[in-house]
Amino acid sequence: MNKIIQKIKNKEAVLGVIGLGYVGLPLAVEKAKAGYKTIGFDVQEEKVNKVNRGENYIGDVVNEDLSEIVKSGLLTATTEISQVAGADCVCICVPTPLDRHQQPDISYVKASAESILPYMHKGILIVLESTTYPGTTEELLRPILESTGMKCGEDFYLAFSPERVDPGNLIYKTKNTPKVVGGVTAKCTEVAAALYEAILEAPIKQVSSPAIAEMEKILENTYRNVNIGLINELAMLCEKMDINIWEVIEAAKSKPYGFQAFYPGPGLGGHCIPLDPYYLSWKAREYGFHTSMIESSMMINDRMPAYCVERIMKLLNKSAKALNGARILALGVAYKQDIEDYRESPAIRVIDELEKLGAKVKYFDSFVPEYEESGIVKKSELVLTTSLIQEADVVVITTAHTTVDYEYVQKQARVIFDTKNAMKDVKMRDNIELL
Template identity: 65%
Template sequence: MNPLAKQLIEKIQNKEAVIGVVGLGYVGLPLAVEKAKAGYKVIGFDVQEKKVNMVNEGHNYIGDVVDDELIKLVEGERLKATTDFSFVKDVDAVAIAVPTPLDKFKQPDVSYVVSSTKDIAKYLHKGMLVVLESTTYPGTTEEIVKPILEESGLKCGEDFFLAFSPERVDPGNKLYKTKNTPKVVGGCGEDSTKVAAMLYRNVLEGEIFEVSCPAVAEMEKILENTFRHINIGLANEMAILCKKMGIDIWEVIEAAKTKPYGFMAFYPGPGLGGHCIPLDPFYLTYKAREYDYHTRLIETAGEINDFMPEFVVDNAMKLLNKEKKAMNGAKVLLLGVAYKKDIDDMRESPALKVIEHLEKNGANVMYNDPYVPSFKHKGKEYASINWEQGIKEADIVIITTAHSSYDYQRIVNESAVLYDTRNATKEVENNREKIYKL
């Protein structure tokens, strides 16, 4: 093993290594907290001064971080944040956890990864580990990050170590957090893999699974989310067909779940949300073009999932028609705008597309979300209203996010027309004709 790798592993084992994290969002801040809790001195970086100040003041803004733990780590000088990239010169290892969005053509935007890597390269030093955690297409670590870092004059595998270890974050998950979720690590060479794996083994409780190279780790992350993307697309297509045939899709899925093998339940909904599932598969469709291959299944699933907000609004219009009311001028109350239950994350929330389609058809849209008091979308500002009052005013109520705090029995009882896109009312006594499901 490379002597520099041995030295770094020894510093990691002795908790003498200083760790850096670039990007203090949903991935970066929980990761920084876990590393600090494990006994390392951690320096977090973010371009947003507001986030940096909040961390340094011990003020938490991420749901999966425990407030008291953050305060103790900051007060104990185990964790601090900065907007100055020169902090890299003082760290032994740094993780990159920055956004990798899609542009309007659904092509990956790796500009945040590129700019962060260039800034790291300015302060890169011998014996240092760099780990990319941002989800991206296979080849990014070796084809983009590695050459930029080597512009420093240092050589990967000899002077510094580089690996890819995809983030696995599920906001709001009560069982699996950063600490206990298994981690995949693939380095540029065996030494890079071993060094990165050693760091994660000293920080996390979940299994650390080593793969042969960064491309395998990058591809497995895409496979994880493409698996969900396609199966949700199948569930949504089944929901569309079941609606036409007058069959309850939710009952169909419950019946299928009784099979003890060969079936995994996925559920339909008003569309896909979150930073991963709606986006990640398209990193692969982009890369596949380089190899003259068209990822038909992924793109077809994407078309189905993208259609669901429009499908929801079309059904809502039909429900209003039954009541001899038009969508144009109707008062519509949406319950929930976060992309999943019991969190405040609105990234790629399908509720936003539902609102767009409703307003295009002339609806007066109101919303309630206990986790999202207000938001701005395409230049327009929205504010959460009292749902009890909103139900009294609404011509139709649409459940777009099934938050646990809602009183579904009361919602069922008091709604003029209720359209449940999440099967949130499944446990509620429901014999009324004006309750409809996806």
């Protein structure tokens, strides 16, 4: 153990990152920026080639940082997993999606662990960062890695440290976001903590086991899922009562304690918040436990795209128009403002629901020029023109990008359905309806 910790402290350790996506690439960049020779692994040759050319494809990575560390030789990328043999510490940052039955798909994690088996060596540190259900590190990864004959905590070190990536966050990035680390043994925790202490400028919270760290990550996002479910349900109730939920929230925020503001919207997006509660609900069934509150919030949030379509239908009815054949302009398909990420975006679900009912939908998003849904590629309108806005029967704001001139949109639009309160500062509101 002392040998690997000393190599980390002396910046002699070679660091590896498996998976060069939204989590893995920023982590690899920070490792290299901290002065460590870093190897990024990915099965997608296109990503590997881009990294090796110094071409960035992740919004939270600074282009100049990537270019500089690649030129210096501190960061290289490869599809050859055999290079793990030369790494002292390897972080696994691969996707953990849900399958079509809404159950955790940990095949990428399993495949990553199995792929490094032939190249395991004594003293190596393996850290899983991919969000998953409590128990994955010890129940899945440990047996796979120990099949080499090496013993965890003695011959190699294994830990879980949940990623905390918030795309588009202007304050907290990989570098300065506090880290939670839980190792299989106390030695594993110590080694993993030493790694993150060396590359991050943030506190490292050590916990007693990987399961604690895994559950902690699920808690973070389930907490948000449940509270957003609550506010979405209240938004639906307030609409019936003719009460402005957004003003209600602003009033509640005046209390200096005991309240944290959450906001309604067309649903939940991103890789974590819509998915993580499913991991917990799935695992809970193993213990005969039914996560009723969590599942209720998930049902409410899943319903929101369809609810938004219902509200659009009502707006059209006021003008004696049918949804079938109506021209709809959706502003934004990214799952949150000012980013290019559209994973699990509720905006796309709203568009899909509208089109299923016969609406003719166009969208504008300067951050997402195109996206693919069910094998079909859809492209953004190139410019938010006057004619584009005026010809729409309803303009739906599905992502609150700050790059849109909302006063201009208000002046040109017939009717606007604002699901994000993006037009809160617009004074003229006769044609605006809020979620």
